[in-house]
Structures are given as structure tokens and as C-alpha cells.
Amino acid sequence: MDGFKRRSEKKKLDIIQASFLLFMEYGIQKVSISEIAKKAHVSQVTIYNYFENKHNLIYETYKFYIDNEVSDFIKLVKEDIPFPEKIKKLILQSRQASAQIHEEFYQYMIQDYSKEHNYLELSYTEQVLPYFDELIHEGKKNGFIDKQLSNQVIMMYIQMFAEYTKKEEVSMALLPNSEEFSKVFFYGLFGYKDTNKLNL
Amino acid sequence: MDGFKRRSEKKKLDIIQASFLLFMEYGIQKVSISEIAKKAHVSQVTIYNYFENKHNLIYETYKFYIDNEVSDFIKLVKEDIPFPEKIKKLILQSRQASAQIHEEFYQYMIQDYSKEHNYLELSYTEQVLPYFDELIHEGKKNGFIDKQLSNQVIMMYIQMFAEYTKKEEVSMALLPNSEEFSKVFFYGLFGYKDTNKLNL
Amino acid sequence: MDGFKRRSEKKKLDIIQASFLLFMEYGIQKVSISEIAKKAHVSQVTIYNYFENKHNLIYETYKFYIDNEVSDFIKLVKEDIPFPEKIKKLILQSRQASAQIHEEFYQYMIQDYSKEHNYLELSYTEQVLPYFDELIHEGKKNGFIDKQLSNQVIMMYIQMFAEYTKKEEVSMALLPNSEEFSKVFFYGLFGYKDTNKLNL
Amino acid sequence: MDGFKRRSEKKKLDIIQASFLLFMEYGIQKVSISEIAKKAHVSQVTIYNYFENKHNLIYETYKFYIDNEVSDFIKLVKEDIPFPEKIKKLILQSRQASAQIHEEFYQYMIQDYSKEHNYLELSYTEQVLPYFDELIHEGKKNGFIDKQLSNQVIMMYIQMFAEYTKKEEVSMALLPNSEEFSKVFFYGLFGYKDTNKLNL
DNA sequence: AATGAATGAGAATTCATTCAT
């Protein structure tokens, strides 16, 4: 990659990051190209040169966001900590500011461009799936997950928790109950009627 | 209420319903006042006469939506069916088209007017809380819910399920797994190691 | 027509006339909506309320122009003056400023929206045709036009002259030669080899 | 001319031709520098290096177009075919696609830069004039043109025909009438009352 | 000489809101 290209790539990333930050703060639809331009210290036209139109910029920002999420997740799965620790991190760690942005991207993509959105979700799923399988395998092997449950359902269950706890409000309300909440994760509402080997 | 007022109230409701339908189809931010006016067969100014500005209209539409949700929930709690049936309905019945609108209202309110939003959520919670307590009480009494769990956590847990299954995509993916998913609801990932008295 | 409508129609006409004048002075593509708005003393949005988009405005202005041309032509045909006088007027009178606008409308319509353009030309032709026939009939009856010539060709021939002499440059160059030019109109390049009964 | 210059001249011509083709297809005002650059396989800046600004490019393209027209005309005059044949060719042969581009250049130049435009017209006229005189002389000598007509008027008359028949629409409508139309060219509307020695 | 990157100025268009009746 020559000097031109490298600089160019860097600028593209600058723009994406600026737009991501603004999207997080004000929501996607509220942010104008001119604001992004100002924040990224480029002219509006430069943005158009790189992304052609606003939709493309949003799309690429969404991709950027998802790529980050994915690599975070993979890193977590590979970490050398006990299974319940991993789950706790996955469920409780309201990852930085990412709070509500997920839903908004989701909404935006669904409404305007459902095809691309699906494509993205798909590729994301495919990337993530193997690691999810690995995680579930680990859980089953170590006796934390019922072996009779299908991976499909387990995955949805985990994702549900992860998504839910990312909401700002929720994470607030959870603060004093996080232990209990993790326990519910494993034992459901019915609870564990036996000796608690989990030590959550 | 005299004839004037009644007619007036009817018109207000017409407008709210029109805006709600449009919000559901196109998302809140995409819908303009003029579109709402057209759909409700009134002039734009009439909308301003009733609601003063767009924000108020959205706010009232949100209230309208929440009131419906609440009364649905209360009706469900009062129904004379076994506890697990209630839960199933709550969790699996992807209530009509209401699908993603919830999240969008949520996003919108958080971003623009967090104070009012909180007020609304609060009053909503207060209205719903007693019935939730009743529901939880029923569950605990009949042995479906671990008595040691706090109502707070139980409520969040149930809401999490309810919200999650409302997403269009999710309900698609769930179709063949709904039984298993309900089971997870009660037993969590650890699963039930004993005889299954639930008969889900 | 009530007061509202009348005022509204008047405003629409104001806008069309403003845009027509500007088109004539600067050419169609050079004129922006905001300039038209300024000249018509309305806001840009008012123009959009009436015409929806720039193309529609241009289209209606074109229609307005053509309607004027047509009624001018019809008036001329109905005038009570000798045939050669009518021709002279038709050919030589470089009608006010209308100079080059015709061609520009023509170009614009061809390039962007050939369908509508054709429709307009057609309706125009249909309106004008009967009067053209009348004019030609008059010419043939009085011995100014060769009876063997087809109306089609005669019409094109006359139009060709009319169009050509409308060009600013041409009318300049013609000034000292207009008599001769009218003569050519009747006798072509070959000239009249007999006594000149026309008295042009 | 050394290699450098030759290559450079070639590139300049490439650009002019690209712009000419685009102008013909989309109209002058609709074509952007970047499109021309793409079509000519050069960078935008290269165009600026050669032509300084868009106006100059258009101007040179116009010159290029006119030069072609002129040399076509001169070739025609020099051809060894009977006079009426020459006229037919001049009048009826809707030269390739050049159709409406003439008018557009004309409009453009008039509106924006009437001075240069005049200069161009002038030089063009000067170049063409001698050959026009030759053509007219030939016509008069062979009895096809009335000797009393001024060259000025004859020239305008011929140009009028040539221009008119170049329009796409016109040439369509003319198809079945071309013979008759040529006849009108020579005899005007009054027609030839004697034996027809022209054999058109 | 040639070009990828960048931009200021301005274009069409949309929208929430107000005016006047």
C-alpha cells in the first residue's frame, strides 16, 4: 500500500469513527453529514467522495461497529478464564458506550434497506457461529449447560441476555442484582433445587 | 362530555391512530406531519391545534401505545388459565404488528426528551407493577418460580423474554423451537435434572 | 371560483411568468428555483407546493409559452388583412423577446423527458392544424400557393421560415433584406420569371 | 513537432472528442468535467492543465465541431456533381448524429459569452464565405438561381434549409416528402408554372 | 506532465411550523 492509499484509508476510518461517535450520541437520523464532516475535520464533499451518499456511510459505519463487536466476542471466547466468568462478562459487562446504538442501527437498516441488512446479519452470524459453538461446547462439557438443549436455542438465549443488559437503563437497574441475575441465567425461574456447585 | 367535546376527542384519537400506523410502517423519524394529516383526513393545522407540535404528538402516540400494552398485560394476568399458559402467551405471542415499534419509541424518547420518557416509563411501571406482583405471586405459590428470587429480577427476566420474542426476526427463528425456549425460561441453561413436573 | 382559488391561481401564474422571464434572459438550466422565488416574491417552498419539483415548473412554463404562441398564431390567421401581409407578419415579425427560448425549451424537453415533450408537441399541433389548413386554403384560393403542393410540406416550409427569423442574429442580418426575403419565400431561389403580380 | 508535443496534442484531441460525444448525448450543461475525464481516460486536473476551465473546453469543442462542419461543406462544394445534387445533399442529408448539438452550442455561446461566440461565427463565416460564393455563382450560372437575388439572402435561405432539416423530428416528417421539399426550395410556394427543366 | 485528494459555493428538496381567513 503506497502513501496515497494509506493516508486515504486512514481518512476513511476517521470519518467512520466520527460518524460512529455522533450516531451514538444523537442517534443516526439526527446526525447530518455536515456535522460528521465537522467532527472528522474534512469537507462534506470528501465524505461524498469516499461514501457516495449518506446511506453508504451509515452502512459502512454499521459494518465497522459489527466488526468490532465480533472481534470483541471472539477475544472473549478465547480468554483463559472459567466458563461462568466468560458468561458474566458477556452478560453483565455493558460494553462501553455501545449502549443503545445497536438497536438504532438495527431499526435503521430494517426500515430502509432490508436486503443489505440481512446480508450483514448473515455474514456476522457466520463469522460468530463457530465461536459460539465452541463456547457452548465448553459449557456443556463442564456441566454448565444441559446437553439436551439445542445450540440454536442456547445461542438465542445467550444473545437475549447480552442484548438486554446492554441497555443503559437495564444496566442501571441491574447494578445491585447482577449476582442474582447471573444465577437466573443458569437456573431459570425454577431455580436450582440442589447444592449450588456454580459458586456464582 | 357534550357533543362538541366528544367529536373533538374522536378527532384527536383519529390523528393518534393515523400517526401510530404510519410510525409502525415507516418509523417515527421518517413520517412527516403532512403525511399524518393526509392519513387522518385533517389539515396540518388541526394537528397543531390539538398537539401544539410534533413532539407532543409523538409523545401522546407513545402514551396511547403504552396504554394499550398495559391493558393487554392486565387482561392477560386476569385470565383464568394455568400459570405456564400465561407465561407462554406473554413470551411467545408476538403481539400483532407491534413488532419493532416499541424499540423505536424507546430510542426516540431517550434521545430527545429523556425526562418525559422517564416519567412515562415510571407511570407505566407503577400501573403495571401490581399486576406483575400478582403474576409473580401466582408463579411462586404454584411452585413455578423459586421463592428466593427477588421480584425485581424476576420482572426484568420476564420482560426481557417478552421484548426479545417480539422482534420479527427472532420470532421467525423461534418457530420450531418455541417449546424448548419456554423450557429454558423456567430452567435456564443448567436445565432440570429431575422429573419434569411442568409439562410444558 | 372562490377567493382562495382565485388568489392561488394568480400566484401560480406569477410564478410561471417570473420563471419564463428568467428563462428567456439566462436560459433554462442556468436559472435556480431560488432565483425564481425571489423574482416572483414568494418563498421557494411555495413553488414546491405548486409545482412539486423543478421539472414540473419548467414543463408548465413551457405549456404557458406554447399556449401563448398558439393563440398569437390563431389571432393572426383570423386577422382581416391580405394573405401576403399575414405571411410577412408570420415570417418577419420577430415576436418580442421570445427569440431563442423556443429552441431552449425544445432542447431541454428532448433531453430530459422526451415523452412529455412529444405529448405537448402533439397537442400543440392538433390545436394549430385547423388554422394552418385555413391559412393554406386562403393562400391557394388566392393564387399565392401552388395548388399541387401538399399541406404537409407547405406547413413545414412556413414553420421553417417563422422559426428561422425568430433568431435574434438572423433578424439583425435580415433588416435591410426583408423584402427580398419575403420574395424568396414565394418564388424560391429560381425566382419569378413573369410579371410580378404580388407587389410584395 | 516533437514527440512530446505530438503526444500532448493527441491527448488534447482525445479530451475534445470525449466531451463532444458526451455533449451530443446529454447536452452541454448536463455533462460534468468529471464525466469527461472518465470518458477520456485522464484525470480532471489534466483537463484543467490543457483548457484552464470548463468554458474554454466547451469553446474549443465548439471550434472543433465547427471546423468539421466547415470542411464538410467545402468538400461538398468541390465535389464534381450537378448543382441540384449538391443542394439536395446540403439540404436533405441529415449529417450523422450532429442533429441538435448545433443549436445547443449556439444557445450556450449566446448566453454565456456572446463576444467569443461572435468571433467564432465571424471567422467561420469568413472561411465559408468564399465557397458559398462559389456555390451561388455556380447556381446562377447554370440558371438554378435568380441572378437578381443578393448573395446575402441566398446564403441565409440555404442555411435556413440546411439547419432546419438537421433536426431529428423534421427529417423524420420529411422522409416521404423530400422530393417535394427540394422543389419548394427552388420554386417557393408560388411554384413553377412552366415546364420543369430541373428534373429534381 | 499527470493525478488522487480535497474543497467552497450553490443546487434541489423537505419539513415543522405559522399566517390569515
Added chain:
DNA sequence: TATGAATGAATTCTCATTCAT
């Protein structure tokens, strides 16, 4: 009360032109 008409402000996007290498 109800509404047709009108608008200021903002938004997306385009384009001729210049910068920097």
C-alpha cells in the same frame, strides 16, 4: 374550530476548481 397558503431553516448532494505530490 378548521384549513389553504406560506415560509425559514436545514438537509442531502453536485460541481467546477485547486492542492499537494
